[in-house]
Amino acid sequence: MAPRADAELKRWWDKSYDQLRSELSEMQNYEVQFDSKTYQVEVQLLESTDDYAHVIIGVDDGSLPWSIFPLNADFIRNR
Numbered sequence: 544m545a546p547r548a549d550a551e552l553k554r555w556w557d558k559s560y561d562q563l564r565s566e567l568s569e570m571q572n573y574e575v576q577f578d579s580k581t582y583q584v585e586v587q588l589l590e591s592t593d594d595y596a597h598v599i600i601g602v603d604d605g606s607l608p609w610s611i612f613p614l615n616a617d618f619i620r621n622r
Contacts, residue, residue, distance in 0.1 A: 547577045548602040548614040563596045
């Protein structure tokens with residue numbers, strides 16, 4: 544599951560401060576396919592100031608224990 548989480552992290556990491564604020568005005572929930580498996584992805588803007596955006600990403604495959612404790616990563620994008 545880690546390669547899928549890394550790919551989603553990179554996808555969001557590559558966005559600008561303004562893109563993140565715009566696209567994450569509401570939490571994003573979606574599914575992606577990877578190696579013929581389906582993964583659930585949740586992306587949320589934890590904190591947004593005039594100087595930075597703090598984003599968290601969770602990825603799970605719907606199985607236990609991953610659906611209860613998904614892989615998480617967060618990052619801060621400065622303006």
